[in-house]
Amino acid sequence: MTGPSGNKGGETYEVSASNSGSGSLKGRVAALYDMLCQIFGTDQIVLKAKKLEALELFRSDKLPERILGLQRVVYENPTLEEIPKEGELWQILMDIEGEIADMAARRYVENDLEKKIMEKIEENQEEYLEEIKAGILKKASGPENAQTLKRLAILEKKEQEKLTRSILEVLRPQSLDEVVGQERGVKALISKIASPFPQHILIYGPPGVGKTTAARLALEEAKKFKHTPFGKDAPFVETNGATLRWDPRESTNPLLGSVHDPIYQGARTELAEFGIPEPKLGLVSDANGGVLFIDEIGEMDPLLVNKLIKVLEDKRVNFQSSYYDALDDRVPQYIRKLFNEGAPADFILIGATTRDASTLNPALRSRCAEVHFEPLAPDQIKDIIDNAASKLGVVLEEGARDVISEYTIEGRKAISILADTYSLALYKNAGGTAGEKIHVTAEDVYEVVRNSRMVPYGIHRAKDSYEVGRTFGLAVSGYLGTVLEIEAVAFPAEEKGKGKLCFNETMGSMTKDSIFNAAAIIRMVTG
Structure with a gap:
């Protein structure tokens, strides 16, 4: 064949x-x-x-x-x-x-x-050559192309276009001595941080009294002591509890961290190809070895607060995902370590709030020491204004400080009023520059507060003389005390000793009880 x-x-x-x-x-x-x-x-x-x-x-x-x-x-x-x-x-x-x-x-x-x-x-020679060329270029350049590089250049250009620093950045206290009116609170804060066994802390106080600044400076002060566990590079991570957003399904959680689903959320190419989930560390891990400061901690989601309490106890964040396979040899070692052991989260929590202590989570309060910052008095507001004026190079005329202290009890707001007045005075000073000595008068301050539609806090003032039918009562709202004027008219009684108290319909029951108590005391004293 x-x-x-x-x-x-x-x-x-x-x-x-x-x-x-x-x-x-x-x-x-x-x-x-x-x-x-x-x-x-x-x-x-x-x-x-x-x-x-x-x-x-x-x-x-x-x-x-x-x-x-x-x-x-x-x-x-x-x-x-x-x-x-x-x-x-x-x-x-x-x-x-x-x-x-x-x-x-x-x-x-x-x-x-x-x-x-x-x-x-x-x-198909031309087509094959184009594919090969595109593959080589992609491998050499990675994910970058002309469009992405152009957008990067635009962002970098915008980064260079800065107007100036914020006035609050310029005038922010740089040492604990510049924190006015909070000597007791700062001392308590430092004693709890600068210790071999630092404690988690909750700071209560009205807005604008220096809670955030004191917390930041407290860590810097604690680093100076050898007996504290904070290193020279201990981080200070700051966030706001009112803006923390998270998903109950754990798809995103910037505070505690989350796991990226390789199917629906996407991950790096080398992980998504094999369906490997990728853990993303949160702020608690970024603050490891330092301080995590949460401003407005009273505004946080209650469920997120409970999760944070668990992290405070364990000093570690655990990750879970139905896509993770412990027996898969293709899983990178760092991902395997995060799933098996969790991420370190050994930090000191400092939370600040303007709320009353009773509104916070009791479990969180039981794990934290509590420090109270006091409202600022007018004299303390004046000290803050003097410090800010010296940094700005401003000469305050007679009465300017007094006017500002009448219209605010917040240090931050006082600095804001001074900054507005400084800008107004600089504008009035024809040909003036930022480096010159600027004179600020009381009239400049009044013009600023009129434009801002502000009203003074102390409307009613005491007199040396008496006035029949004019009564004042002391009232408390939050951290502040104020004076309420009570309008009253007195007429002779028809029969002696048989006078009556009459109230209008808007008066509340507590007010009526207070007046009855006061009347009883007056009768007891006067007979």
Whole structure:
């Protein structure tokens, strides 16, 4: 029968597997040698024969040795040493012919496939080159392209376009001595922070009295003591409880941290391809070894507060995800460590609030020491104004401080009024610059407060003289005390000792009770 035909250099070849007596063994062996040369090429056959130690057998005059050489080359086995016997030559040649037929068929298919590949390359050469070029550029440049680089340049340009610093940044206290009116509160705060065993702290007080500034400076002061656990690089992480937003499904939580779902939320390419979730650390981990300051902690979500309490106890944040497989070898070690052990969150919590202590979570209060900052008195407001004026280089005329202290009890607001007055005085000073000494008058302050529609806190003032029918009462609202004027008219009683008290409909029951108590005391004293 006839085996597959092949092509080598334009020549055709066939392998005969016939076992008839036509032709001699010697001619058949020579034909097989020629066939190998046509398939692989003469040079390749010589190199292969030399490598397989069959070159001398090829040149031998003895037919069995030549057949042995064929066996070594065809089967690529240099360990064949036994010379075939006369009775086995035909069978061996038939086996060799079958193997060569397989080689010829394989080479024929390879040549045909190479031909089709070359045709395909010629047809789509430009397209393939563009894909290869794009792949190389993408690998070299990463995720960046012309559009992303342009946007980055725009952002960097905007970063350079800064007007000036905020006036509050310029006038913010730089040391604890500049925190006015809170000597007791600052002392209590420092004693609880600058300790070998620092405590979590809640600071209560009205707005604008220096709670945030005192907390920041307290950490810097604590770093100076060797017995405190805070290092030189201890972080101070600040956030606002009123703006903390989180998802109950734990898809996002900037305070405690969250796990990014590789399917719906997305993750880095190398993680998303294998469905590996990626934990994202929160502010509690950023504050590890330092202080986490939460302003307006009373405005936090109650459920988030409970989660924060758990972190305060464990000093660690645990992550969970249904996509995490502990037996998956493709999970990076840092992700495996976060899921198995959690993220460190060993920090000191300082929370500040303007709310009453009774409105806060009792479990949180039981784990924290409490410090109270006092409302600022008018004299303390004046001290704050003097410090700010010296930093601004402002000369305060007579009465300017008194006017500001009448219209606010907050240090921050007092500085804001002074800054507005400074700007107004600078505007009035034609040709003046920020470096000159600016004079601020009481009239400038009045103009600012009129434009801001502000009213003074102390409307009613006591007099040295008496006035019948004019009564004042002391009232408390939050952290502040004020004076309420009570309008009253007295008429002679019809009969002595039988006078009556009459109230209008808007007076509350507590007010009525207070007046009855006061009347009873007056009768007891006067008889």
